[in-house]
Amino acid sequence: MRDWLLGLMLLLCVPCPVQAQPDDISTWVALPPETLRGWRVEATAQRILITPEQPPTPQLQVREVLVLLTVAQSSLNWILEGMLPVLRNQRVRVGLTLYKLGTGREEQERMLALADSGQFDLIVAMGSDATRFLYNRFGNQPTPVVALCKAPELWLGFEEGASQQAKPDNMAFVSLSLSPDVQLHYLQELLGPLKALTVVYDRRNQSTVEVEAEAMRRLSARDGFQLLELAVEGKRGAEETLSEQLPRMARAMRQIDPDGRHSLFWVTTSSAVYDELERIDRYSEGIPVLGSVREAVREGNSSAVMSIGVPFKSAGQLSARYMLEVLGSRLPASRLPMGVISPPDLAIHLRRAQQLDIKLPFHFLEQASSLYDLDGRLVRQDGQPAVSAPAASP
Incomplete structure (x- = not known):
């Protein structure tokens, strides 16, 4: 009781920073x-x-979950779309309290005090920065943590053969990314031996730089294709940088691969990048755009040809199952295996593939959970037939 009061006093004593508009x-x-x-x-x-709308009962009290997030607005909603239906109508009733984890020291200390206050049964780290923060500052504490981040087995040193770090007993992990080697396998089956690839990422997104951009550097050195990098500096400067640099990158790839049939723009999971998908598609100059985020494939004509990755909605579903498992178990959270979605999720846009004369292997079409037809309409979603609005004009 004393520790709980001390944590609460610390939380109340730390002054709340003035909220700037981006933090609202x-x-x-x-x-x-x-x-x-x-x-x-x-x-x-x-x-x-x-x-939950339904009030708690003596037999079924609400288990309180603190969600610390650093993910962007769009990906947050996609994760919640997968998470909330799984948490609904369960024998464990869950309530979520979401806070944005800022970069300021005082704000981070306030969030740490909140996590340590004893009022929450579980903490969810949503995004790599929140995961890193809790891993460094909250590991092996009594309150369990379920962390959603890109390739935790890589940057936390858990992969087999690497220098092993002990996973904190209170932490379980769900990966928001797919193995780059698996993605490259699909790309080569689609386009043949790659000659050039431009990876588009946000330099301010540390996990994207460490996991996705670095993986493409490794794969290009191993497989011999030419790698070009197009980095933006957050959302604010993305429009100008992409408008200026995309045509230059397209010309550079055409010099390596004149027909452009063995080259591509690779859209990473940086929200500053995939939110600009329409611009990337417009300036791609006939070179295919593909990506690792499901939401890069969309209705209409401004779309990636295909995505090969982990959909945020599926990651949300898996993380909800992990949350329920942790809340219902007395075992340490670290006993849960690394949460990885397999096989990869494919989303395919037939109209863009036809426009670029890309021949799709039949088993890609069989495997695709989301499919857009030759009119650019969504006809398959989550593996089921979908009802779509009328096609957008080219």
Whole structure:
């Protein structure tokens, strides 16, 4: 009891920073009605509460979960779209309290005090920065943690044969990314031996640099294709950088591969990049655009040809199952295996493939969980037939 009061006093004593407009998270959650069925959302600039509409009972109390997030607004909603239906109508009733983890020392100390206050049964780290923060500052604490981040087995040193670090007993991990070697296998089956690849990423997104960009450097050195890098500096400068640099990159790839049939632009999971997909497609100059994020493939004509990766919605579903397992188990969270979604999720846009004269292997079409037809309409979603709006004009 004394420790709980001490944590609460520390939380109250640390002054709340003045919230700048970019840190106002009150509008970050925008979910379809079906996802929100059975949930109540209350939002302020500092935090978002998502609680069950049905009141608790003596036999079924709400288990409180603190969510520290650093992911962008769009990916947050996709994760929640997968997470909330799994958490709904379960024998374990869950309430979520979402806070944005800032970069300032005082704000981070305030979040650490909140995590250590004893009022939460579980903490979810949503994004690589939040995972790194809790891994460094909250490892082996009594409160369990479920962390969603890109390739935790790589940058946390868990992969087989690497210098092993002991996983904190209180942490379980779900990966938001796919093995780059698997992605390259699919790319080579689609386009043949690669000659040139431009990886487009956000330099400010540390996990993207460490995991995705670095992986492409390794693969290009191993497999002999020419790697070009196009880095933006966050969302604010992405539009100008991409408009200026994309045509130059396309010309450089044409010099290596004049027909452009063995080259591509690779869109990473940086939100500053995939949010600019329409611009990337417009300036690609006939060179295919593919990516590791499902949301790069979309209705209409401005779309990637294909995505090969882990959809945020599926990661949300898996993380919800991990949350329920941790809340219902007395075993340490570290006993759960690394959460990896396999086989990879494919989303395919037939219209873009036809326009670029790309021949799709038949088993790609069989495996694809999302499929857009020759009119650019969504006809398969999550492996099931989809009802789509009328096709957009070319």
